[in-house]
Amino acid sequence: MYHFGSMIDGREISKDGREEIEVCNPYNNEIIGKISCANHDDVRSAIDSAYQTYNNVMKKMPAHQRSEILRKTADLLESKTDEFARLLSLEVGKPITESKGEVARAVQVLRFASEGAKTLYGEQIPLDSAIGGENQIGFTKKVPIGVIAAITPFNFPLNLVLHKVAPAIASGNTIVLKPAEKTPLSSVLLYQLFEEAGLPKGAFNIVMGTGQDLVEPLVTNPKVKKVTFTGSGAVGWKIKEMAKRKKVTLELGANAPNIIFDDSHLEVAINSIVQGGFTNAGQACVSAQRIYVHEKIYNEFLEKLIEKVKLIKVGDPLDETTQMGPMITEEAANRAQLWIKEAVDQGAVVLAGGNRQGTLFEPTVISDVTSEMKVVCAEVFAPIVSVMQFAEEKEVIEKANDSDFGLHAGVFTKDINRAMRLVDAIETGGIWINEVSVRRYDHIPYGGIKRSGIGKEGVKYAMEDMTETKFVGIKMY
Numbered sequence: 001m002y003h004f005g006s007m008i009d010g011r012e013i014s015k016d017g018r019e020e021i022e023v024c025n026p027y028n029n030e031i032i033g034k035i036s037c038a039n040h041d042d043v044r045s046a047i048d049s050a051y052q053t054y055n056n057v058m059k060k061m062p063a064h065q066r067s068e069i070l071r072k073t074a075d076l077l078e079s080k081t082d083e084f085a086r087l088l089s090l091e092v093g094k095p096i097t098e099s100k101g102e103v104a105r106a107v108q109v110l111r112f113a114s115e116g117a118k119t120l121y122g123e124q125i126p127l128d129s130a131i132g133g134e135n136q137i138g139f140t141k142k143v144p145i146g147v148i149a150a151i152t153p154f155n156f157p158l159n160l161v162l163h164k165v166a167p168a169i170a171s172g173n174t175i176v177l178k179p180a181e182k183t184p185l186s187s188v189l190l191y192q193l194f195e196e197a198g199l200p201k202g203a204f205n206i207v208m209g210t211g212q213d214l215v216e217p218l219v220t221n222p223k224v225k226k227v228t229f230t231g232s233g234a235v236g237w238k239i240k241e242m243a244k245r246k247k248v249t250l251e252l253g254a255n256a257p258n259i260i261f262d263d264s265h266l267e268v269a270i271n272s273i274v275q276g277g278f279t280n281a282g283q284a285c286v287s288a289q290r291i292y293v294h295e296k297i298y299n300e301f302l303e304k305l306i307e308k309v310k311l312i313k314v315g316d317p318l319d320e321t322t323q324m325g326p327m328i329t330e331e332a333a334n335r336a337q338l339w340i341k342e343a344v345d346q347g348a349v350v351l352a353g354g355n356r357q358g359t360l361f362e363p364t365v366i367s368d369v370t371s372e373m374k375v376v377c378a379e380v381f382a383p384i385v386s387v388m389q390f391a392e393e394k395e396v397i398e399k400a401n402d403s404d405f406g407l408h409a410g411v412f413t414k415d416i417n418r419a420m421r422l423v424d425a426i427e428t429g430g431i432w433i434n435e436v437s438v439r440r441y442d443h444i445p446y447g448g449i450k451r452s453g454i455g456k457e458g459v460k461y462a463m464e465d466m467t468e469t470k471f472v473g474i475k476m477y
């Protein structure tokens, strides 16, 4: 059984006399580990360590050395794919095939960051474009900002942690991480790899515990220069207020629209929605939640979708043949079931699934929903897709945009002109054509608008946000 404390200034601090939180396998509720929680003094020590290490070490470390540490960490992680994947399946409950996918993506994040460390360019500015700027040279440097505080959610505990730690190290910063207390174990295994790869002590610190307890002292400490948060909107926007004038990145939730026109490749669209709605039991912020299907193909689409959804094998995440595992807690599964009941009471029809056994929620398809129902207008974060029909392009654009959120969208059509019209009309941070909203590659700019957040991740873009652009001017005479 794993038992980890906080990792501060290059060592695991004492676990004695600390409050403990058990980490359970959501599939069978077995305890797989526990964490000993940090207190507010520990948070301060972690920030002090990160601050000293930034000023004395990381700020001065050459790019090739930062790059090499990241490259070595990537190689180490790749060599331990099975161990990490197993732990992800145990702590999150995702099928082992998806966990291996998360590890493979995490390796790529490290490799992108390793390359990014060497290509953090400023630009040359032609000063003589301004009257009076003759005989002067101008350029910019990308300079690190210092200590970064990172707060992460449960659903992709390795990759989403790396989307903060890897760009921070690549750009010469230091970081204090508060991982999700439901899935904190993989972040410590990751920490150990960084240590083995030669990352100086204090460059990456982890404080263990609940957000309620640790986030305020972390975010409000004056030595922290930037806060990067991934998680729910309810928490994220509170953190933004706490952070006051600090730089803040918020990666929050959504209810992604996916639009299927009557000229789309039906098989491709259906397979994409099956993947996009049920990956990680729907617990992805870009999960395909609202599916708008053109009226001409609505019945055929629905019939084929239901057929495929009913075949999804739900069960033990460690079984290689399992396609969907449990939700993270019984409370989360119960909430999803209540939302379905509420929708049904208001006229919705459950066409597949709808039931649960403990944390195991059946892959669910509902129709006859309205835009006021929670399963449509709120973030469902469960294996539930709502299918609606439309007749006109203009109408479906309005429906897709009728949301407080705006993270990713998917559009299926063979008409490039229409696709490009939707690219411009749909209000999201990213849009896919002939691919489902859930698709994410780790080097694309990723982040939402509206209530879905502020700023972008994706290694290069996170590095931009973790640096300042400093102007340098030289006058010749």
Ligand SMILES: NC(=O)C1=CN([C@@H]2O[C@H](COP(=O)(O)OP(=O)(O)OC[C@H]3O[C@@H](n4cnc5c(N)ncnc54)[C@H](O)[C@@H]3O)[C@@H](O)[C@H]2O)C=CC1
Residues within 6 Å of the ligand: 151, 152, 153, 154, 155, 156, 160, 178, 179, 180, 181, 209, 210, 211, 212, 215, 216, 230, 231, 232, 233, 235, 236, 250, 251, 252, 253, 254, 284, 285, 379, 381, 407, 453
């Ligand atoms: N846009 C994106 O990239 C992503 C967004 N998410 C969003 O994350 C949410 C699901 O993850 P959860 O872990 O359930 O989110 P959550 O918001 O409950 O927790 C995220 C982090 O915030 C901390 N936290 C919780 N309550 C807090 C409080 N009152 N004060 C301060 N900190 C607090 C937690 O300890 C955890 O570390 C969904 O809304 C999902 O859409 C998840 C993954 C990616």
Ligand SMILES: O=C(O)[C@H](O)CS(=O)(=O)O
Residues within 6 Å of the ligand: 155, 156, 159, 283, 284, 285, 286, 287, 438, 440
């Ligand atoms: O990395 C991803 O695939 C997503 O960011 C995870 S989530 O945002 O969809 O939860």
